[in-house]
Structures are given as C-alpha cells and as structure tokens.
Amino acid sequence: MMAKLPEKTVERLSQYRRTLLNLMQQGRTHVYSHELGHMHNYTAVQVRRDLMFIRYSGAQRKGYDVADLARYIGTVLDSETGLNLAVVGMGNLGRAITAYFSGKRPKLNLVAAFDVDPAKTDRVIAGVYCYPMRQLRQIISEKDISIAMITVPVDHAIEVTNELVLAGIKGILNFTTVPVTVPPHVYLEEYDMITSIEKVAYFVTSMQKQD
Amino acid sequence: MMAKLPEKTVERLSQYRRTLLNLMQQGRTHVYSHELGHMHNYTAVQVRRDLMFIRYSGAQRKGYDVADLARYIGTVLDSETGLNLAVVGMGNLGRAITAYFSGKRPKLNLVAAFDVDPAKTDRVIAGVYCYPMRQLRQIISEKDISIAMITVPVDHAIEVTNELVLAGIKGILNFTTVPVTVPPHVYLEEYDMITSIEKVAYFVTSMQKQD
Structure with a gap:
C-alpha cells in the first residue's frame, strides 16, 4: 500500500x-x-x-x-467502494454545488441535502433529496454518509459543524467564511472564495505596477 | 517596492x-x-x-x-486605488458568489454582473446590476473593470473567456470545470470545487484504511 x-x-x-x-x-x-x-x-x-x-x-x-x-x-485517489456525501444548506451555493457536482465522479455519491427551511425540505432539489436538519444524525447514519459540505449562513457554521461531528461524519468541506474546528479524526478543508479572488487581484495589481 | x-x-x-x-x-x-x-x-x-x-x-x-x-x-495585497470586478453568469453559483462577496473587501468592488437570460438582465440581482452579455465590452470599459469571475455553463466558458480578453480584462477567476487559456498579460486562476472535495475524500479514505 x-x-x-x-x-x-x-x-x-x-x-x-x-x-x-x-x-x-x-x-x-x-x-x-x-x-x-x-x-x-x-x-x-x-x-x-x-x-x-x-x-x-x-x-x-x-x-x-x-x-x-x-x-x-x-x-x-478514489475509495474502492465509493463514499457518500451530503450538502448542508440549500441556498444558492448549496444548489450550485449540488448541480455542479452531480455525476462528475462515480465514486463520490451525493445522497442527501439538509436545510432548516420547510419550503426546501422533504423534496428533491437540484437532483438530491433535501431533509430537515433535525433528521441530520439519523440520515447520516442510515445512508452511511462520510463527507459533508457546509454552505449554511455564517451564524450557523460552528453549530452545524459540531452536529456533523456528533453525527459521525469523517470529512468536512467548509464553504462558509467562518473557520471551524474539528477533532483530529475528522478531516477538514476550508475553502474561502475570497482567497482566490484576492490572489487574482494581487497579480493584476502587480502587473499594472510593472507597466 | x-x-x-x-x-x-x-x-x-x-x-x-x-x-x-x-x-x-x-x-x-x-x-x-x-x-x-x-x-x-x-x-x-x-x-x-x-x-x-x-x-x-x-x-x-x-x-x-x-x-x-x-x-x-x-x-x-491590496491595490491602493481598489479594483472593479464583474461576475459573468448569474445562475446559482453567480448569485452565491455575489452575495458571499458583497462588502467583504473594501478594495475590491463588485460593480456589474452579466447574463444572457432576459429574465435576469437590466435589473439588480443580489445587490449588483445585471447587464445583458452584448454590453460586456462597453460596460467593462466604462466601469474600468479589471477582474471577471466566470460562472457560465460549461459550453460557453471558452467563448466568454475570449470575449473578456478582447474587452481588456486583466484577471479571470474561472469557476467552471472547463480549463480556459488566456494570453500572458491576463492572470488566470482556475477553481474547480471537485479538487477540494476529492482532497477530503482521499484523506477520509486514508484514515479509514489506517483503522
């Protein structure tokens, strides 16, 4: 190995x-x-x-x-048996990620979404079933979900992370601007789009200074 | 310097x-x-x-x-005078980026959005005015926009990139899954969310193998 x-x-x-x-x-x-x-x-x-x-x-x-x-x-890179994923937060970003992701990698199965808004729950959005947040632990366990992508409003990022850890999640991709912490047995990746944009802005500014 | x-x-x-x-x-x-x-x-x-x-x-x-x-x-990192930015494509991802970005960095001003869909154009979406694509060159020039974020459907990524380069854009952040090419005087950053998710999946799988 x-x-x-x-x-x-x-x-x-x-x-x-x-x-x-x-x-x-x-x-x-x-x-x-x-x-x-x-x-x-x-x-x-x-x-x-x-x-x-x-x-x-x-x-x-x-x-x-x-x-x-x-x-x-x-x-x-891939797990032999595949991994099950969930999106937490079905606002614009959650829906964009779901649509973007669907079917791109056969070994990564997006099997559930979660939201607190009753207008979004108990139905299929962008191809994935959206459950109410109160069913988080049950669905993560039942569907053997190991990775969660967090796109909730900033005020809820830490609370949702903690719930996911308690629910037994193994990996988290945090798309919110709030850094979160997890225990060592959970793999965390923080992604802030601001960093990508600042990088472009820095190099554009550098090129202009050279002119 | x-x-x-x-x-x-x-x-x-x-x-x-x-x-x-x-x-x-x-x-x-x-x-x-x-x-x-x-x-x-x-x-x-x-x-x-x-x-x-x-x-x-x-x-x-x-x-x-x-x-x-x-x-x-x-x-x-910042340009002294600030830089003007635009989002091209106001689908879920474009709207999510606009909402996410608004007001986060005072030196980076999101001043315009573009779309081809008449239902989205000539009005304010998520706090930014959305222009029809045919006005791209004119607005980029008039508003002195130097950076564009591309969130259009994959079939249009290359065509939109070429139009942005012709319009005089200096930096591009490409959120689509299609790699694009630009001349050397334009700074390009490609961001594919799949990479972040595959990274989490790889490390989750590695940890499971260790168990």
Missing part, C-alpha cells in the same frame, strides 16, 4: 485527472508531461515527479496514455 | 488576513504565530517566514497586534 500523499500532491493529481477526463472527451489519446503541466501552470518536472511518486510508469515516446493515466490516478 | 510574491505566499497572506479580521470581530487584540498557523494547519515557522518575507516586524512578547497585522497585509 502507498504511504499517505501530501495535500498538494493530492490536489495536483485531482487537477491532472480533471484535465485528462476533458482531453478524453476531446478525443485525445496521449499527452506529454509538459502539456499537462502547462495546462495547470506546473513544470513538466513537477508532473513527472508527482507521477513517479505514485509509481506510475506509463511514459512513452508519444507521452502518457490519457485514459490509462486517468484510471491509474483513480486507483490512488 | 517589494518583489512579486509567490502564489502560495499570497494565498497564505489572504488566509491570515481573513482570520485576523475574524479575530478582531471577536475582540482579540493579539495572536501568536503558532495560533495563527494552527488555524490554517501551517506551522509557526511558516507564518513567521511569510511575515519576514513581507518585512513585517511587529512580533511582541504577547504575539502580533491583530489589527496592525491585518492592516499591514492589506498594504501588501
């Missing part, structure tokens, strides 16, 4: 696979490391190092086999 | 500032490097290295002054 990969390696592998799947749809069969790197602003050396790290040895004179490499990355 | 910072440093500085602003709201006046690091899963050494890198020398026995450090990071 492979040792646990560093976070940044996992991120890059996920990005490579996304691009490989796109290339497959375009009918491409092979890709060079420098092409794959260029599409994500990484060097060819970085790509080759990542693939050596996961012991992929499929480089040929015409580059990597796109389908084979996508499949191989899947064996590294 | 400071040399251009590496991308990862900019990301971390943005994250530190977000947390500092949250701490300020909670009434905290000082924070230690190990606390600030811990909140983002970085080491204290990393935090101190980043702040030395931007020549911040405000460490005291009781830690950094929260307000002073937040302000200092602002002088590094």
Whole structure:
C-alpha cells in the first residue's frame, strides 16, 4: 500500500485527472508531461515527479496514455467502494454545488441535502433529496454518509459543524467564511472564495505596477 | 517596492488576513504565530517566514497586534486605488458568489454582473446590476473593470473567456470545470470545487484504511 500523499500532491493529481477526463472527451489519446503541466501552470518536472511518486510508469515516446493515466490516478485517489456525501444548506451555493457536482465522479455519491427551511425540505432539489436538519444524525447514519459540505449562513457554521461531528461524519468541506474546528479524526478543508479572488487581484495589481 | 510574491505566499497572506479580521470581530487584540498557523494547519515557522518575507516586524512578547497585522497585509495585497470586478453568469453559483462577496473587501468592488437570460438582465440581482452579455465590452470599459469571475455553463466558458480578453480584462477567476487559456498579460486562476472535495475524500479514505 502507498504511504499517505501530501495535500498538494493530492490536489495536483485531482487537477491532472480533471484535465485528462476533458482531453478524453476531446478525443485525445496521449499527452506529454509538459502539456499537462502547462495546462495547470506546473513544470513538466513537477508532473513527472508527482507521477513517479505514485509509481506510475506509463511514459512513452508519444507521452502518457490519457485514459490509462486517468484510471491509474483513480486507483490512488478514489475509495474502492465509493463514499457518500451530503450538502448542508440549500441556498444558492448549496444548489450550485449540488448541480455542479452531480455525476462528475462515480465514486463520490451525493445522497442527501439538509436545510432548516420547510419550503426546501422533504423534496428533491437540484437532483438530491433535501431533509430537515433535525433528521441530520439519523440520515447520516442510515445512508452511511462520510463527507459533508457546509454552505449554511455564517451564524450557523460552528453549530452545524459540531452536529456533523456528533453525527459521525469523517470529512468536512467548509464553504462558509467562518473557520471551524474539528477533532483530529475528522478531516477538514476550508475553502474561502475570497482567497482566490484576492490572489487574482494581487497579480493584476502587480502587473499594472510593472507597466 | 517589494518583489512579486509567490502564489502560495499570497494565498497564505489572504488566509491570515481573513482570520485576523475574524479575530478582531471577536475582540482579540493579539495572536501568536503558532495560533495563527494552527488555524490554517501551517506551522509557526511558516507564518513567521511569510511575515519576514513581507518585512513585517511587529512580533511582541504577547504575539502580533491583530489589527496592525491585518492592516499591514492589506498594504501588501491590496491595490491602493481598489479594483472593479464583474461576475459573468448569474445562475446559482453567480448569485452565491455575489452575495458571499458583497462588502467583504473594501478594495475590491463588485460593480456589474452579466447574463444572457432576459429574465435576469437590466435589473439588480443580489445587490449588483445585471447587464445583458452584448454590453460586456462597453460596460467593462466604462466601469474600468479589471477582474471577471466566470460562472457560465460549461459550453460557453471558452467563448466568454475570449470575449473578456478582447474587452481588456486583466484577471479571470474561472469557476467552471472547463480549463480556459488566456494570453500572458491576463492572470488566470482556475477553481474547480471537485479538487477540494476529492482532497477530503482521499484523506477520509486514508484514515479509514489506517483503522
């Protein structure tokens, strides 16, 4: 079994696979490391190092086999049996994530949504059944949900996180602007869109200063 | 003037500032490097290295002054005069981003939205005026918009990117799953939520294997 990969390696592998799947749809069969790197602003050396790290040895004179490499990355990243996911909070962001996510990765099944608003609960929204928050623990247990994506209003982020931990969730992706804390056995990823936008703004400003 | 910072440093500085602003709201006046690091899963050494890198020398026995450090990071990250932003595509994600973003950073002004759907255009949505796509060039020029966030359906991502480049945009944040390309004078950041979710899934699976 492979040792646990560093976070940044996992991120890059996920990005490579996304691009490989796109290339497959375009009918491409092979890709060079420098092409794959260029599409994500990484060097060819970085790509080759990542693939050596996961012991992929499929480089040929015409580059990597796109389908084979996508499949191989899947064996590294994906759970064999698949994982069940839930979205907590079905506002605009929750619905956008649900629509965006649906069917993109066969090993990640979005099986439930939760909200407090009776206008949103007990029906299907964006393709997923939305349960009332009071059923959180029961549904997480019954449906063996291991990952939750939080898109609730900021005032509820911490309380919802705590409820998810008590319900036995194993991983949380927090889309709110409020940092939350979890016990060591739960994996937490915070994603704040402000950081991406500030990054673009910083480099735009830098380029303008150079003019 | 400071040399251009590496991308990862900019990301971390943005994250530190977000947390500092949250701490300020909670009434905290000082924070230690190990606390600030811990909140983002970085080491204290990393935090101190980043702040030395931007020549911040405000460490005291009781830690950094929260307000002073937040302000200092602002002088590094923000444009002095501020930048104008637009959202292209006012579906669920566009509306979520608009609502999420509004008023969070005084130097980044979301001044316009664009959509092709007549039901969404020529009115205010989530606090921002939504123009028809055919006015893209005119409004970007008139309102001096330098950054665009793309949340259009995948089939339109490339076409919209090309139109934005022709309209003179300087930075693009692409939220669609389709990678786009831009000329070297435009800064591009691709953000695919799938990567964040796959990262959580990978580490949840790793932890289960250890059990």
